[in-house]
Amino acid sequence: MSLEDIAKDPQLQSFIEIETQRQRFQQLVHGLNSQCWDLCVDKPSARLESRTETCLVNCVQRFIDTTNFVVNRLEKNPGLGGSPSSDTEFLAS
Known part of the structure; x- marks a missing residue:
């Protein structure tokens, strides 16, 4: 099988x-x-503080x-540098 054949294989x-x-x-x-860890976690500890957890959740949600x-x-x-794609959006729950 040549490289051309491989390139044309839809599977x-x-x-x-x-x-x-x-x-x-x-x-x-x-x-x-x-990014969110660096922003939200001041110092590592044995448990995740509620303030830190809230910060992480908010950071991720803003990013999404x-x-x-x-x-x-x-x-x-599309003229802004994008093209229509099949990528799906992030789903926030």
């Missing part, structure tokens, strides 16, 4: 796309964890809201 393309999305999501979660806003804006205005 392989689907697998690559799914793995790429998974990698992006993992990078996003890692960055979010790092901002990400959804940017994605929606880029989908509505």
